Amino acid sequence: LVVSPGFSVLSEDFAADPYGYFPWLRQSAPVHFEPAIDGYFLSRYQDVRRVLTDHEAFTTETLQVRAEPVMRGPVLAQMTGAEHSAKRKIVVRGFTGQALQDQIRVIRADAAELIAPFLPRGRVDLVNDFGRPLAVYVTLDVLGLDKAHWPQVAAWHSGIAEFITSLVMTPERRRHCLDCAEQLEAYLLPVIEARRRDPGEDLISRLCTAEFDGIAMSNREVTALIINVLAAATEPADKTLALLFRHLIDHPEQLAQVRRDLHLLPAAIAETLRYTPPVQLIPRQAQQDVVFAGGTVPAGATAFCMIGAANRDPDAFTAPDTFDLHRPDLGTARSFTAAAQHLAFGTGLHQCVGAAFARAQIETVAALLLPLLDGVRYSPGFHYRETGLYTRGPAGLSLDFT
Numbered sequence: 001l002v003v004s005p006g007f008s009v010l011s012e013d014f015a016a017d018p019y020g021y022f023p024w025l026r027q028s029a030p031v032h033f034e035p036a037i038d039g040y041f042l043s044r045y046q047d048v049r050r051v052l053t054d055h056e057a058f059t060t061e062t063l064q065v066r067a068e069p070v071m072r073g074p075v076l077a078q079m080t081g082a083e084h085s086a087k088r089k090i091v092v093r094g095f096t097g098q099a100l101q102d103q104i105r106v107i108r109a110d111a112a113e114l115i116a117p118f119l120p121r122g123r124v125d126l127v128n129d130f131g132r133p134l135a136v137y138v139t140l141d142v143l144g145l146d147k148a149h150w151p152q153v154a155a156w157h158s159g160i161a162e163f164i165t166s167l168v169m170t171p172e173r174r175r176h177c178l179d180c181a182e183q184l185e186a187y188l189l190p191v192i193e194a195r196r197r198d199p200g201e202d203l204i205s206r207l208c209t210a211e212f213d214g215i216a217m218s219n220r221e222v223t224a225l226i227i228n229v230l231a232a233a234t235e236p237a238d239k240t241l242a243l244l245f246r247h248l249i250d251h252p253e254q255l256a257q258v259r260r261d262l263h264l265l266p267a268a269i270a271e272t273l274r275y276t277p278p279v280q281l282i283p284r285q286a287q288q289d290v291v292f293a294g295g296t297v298p299a300g301a302t303a304f305c306m307i308g309a310a311n312r313d314p315d316a317f318t319a320p321d322t323f324d325l326h327r328p329d330l331g332t333a334r335s336f337t338a339a340a341q342h343l344a345f346g347t348g349l350h351q352c353v354g355a356a357f358a359r360a361q362i363e364t365v366a367a368l369l370l371p372l373l374d375g376v377r378y379s380p381g382f383h384y385r386e387t388g389l390y391t392r393g394p395a396g397l398s399l400d401f402t
């Protein structure tokens with residue numbers, strides 16, 4: 001058994017600054033067992049890569065308990081074989097080509113609308129005033145849902161996200177999260193029925209009209225994929241945008257370079273994802289005993305891949321704790337593809353299906369904001385704080401400009 005005396009991922013100290021613990025974890029406890037969670041935490045780049053690509057030894061079965069109760073059915077990441085490739089393709093088609101071009105236009109319009117009221121004030125909280133509502137707005141547009149319902153959908157989303165991203169949960173919180181999921185399911189059902197009768201160009205219509213093995217998907221299958229997309233497109237979006245601005249403000253030279261040449265934005269986004277991945281943990285279930293240099297993950301156990309720790313492993317990146325959009329080992333052009341060096345989108349068969357969409361979204365919004373937020377800086381008295389162990393990002397980011 002690999003217990004590390006005195007250390008817990010559930011401690012307040014770790015929550016305050018996980019990055020401070022990663023060197024020690026990789027060095028001295030690369031397979032850290034957490035009794036309260038009954039899970040093994042892997043922090044080395046090569047070990048994480050192995051877990052995510054050895055699909056025989058590690059499966060996504062753990063999502064049956066970690067996600068399915070709030071997804072109301074199986075998500076893409078749970079599927080295997082022909083079903084997985086067919087349904088993944090349906091979702092990919094909803095996020096590429098003409099669909100993506102249309103989405104980019106919608107994203108620009110949504111961002112312009114949401115930032116407008118803050119421009120005359122010269123101050124905006126990039127997370128709470130802008131990023132969070134924008135993330136929900138954009139997701140609703142992609143799904144073809146009514147944007148007027150965004151506060152309600154945002155509330156359901158946060159309950160669902162809380163369920164997926166909690167390592168321990170009280171029965172009361174669990175009940176609250178399940179209530180959110182059930183209400184969202186009830187809200188979606190009539191929409192699904194309507195799209196079956198009268199499909200449009202949106203993702204829900206695509207899911208309703210697509211066939212797998214000559215058969216249309218059931219309401220339960222469509223619902224789960226909608227909630228899957230809703231959670232995956234919303235939860236990390238505001239975090240990534242705020243982290244990008246945080247790092248650029250902290251590195252004024254790189255901010256100036258990006259301002260001068262917006263073609264550097266993809267590199268800045270990729271480096272943000274490497275340096276501070278918004279999804280910090282990816283769970284898998286061991287199908288057999290798996291021996292690592294630092295310990296064994298036993299058959300049946302949950303292994304949590306620590307993406308933030310892996311992305312700062314000196315065996316994978318030189319000067320890993322430095323934010324440098326010019327780093328030669330980043331491979332910007334590949335950073336949003338299956339050949340990415342960083343692990344922010346995971347890797348292997350279940351690598352993020354929305355990576356290209358995520359890039360387009362953050363790039364579009366940042367390119368719109370940078371010229372508007374002239375002289376952008378932290379508001380006086382602002383105290384920076386990050387929250388979250390599973391998904392992690394700034395609690396707020398109050399910025400002044402012009």
Ligand code: 2IO
Nearest residue numbers: 067075077164228231232235279
């Ligand atoms: C939605 C953490 C929001 C995914 C998940 C049950 C499956 C899968 C992920 C990401 C982001 C979430 N897991 N997206 O880590 O679809």
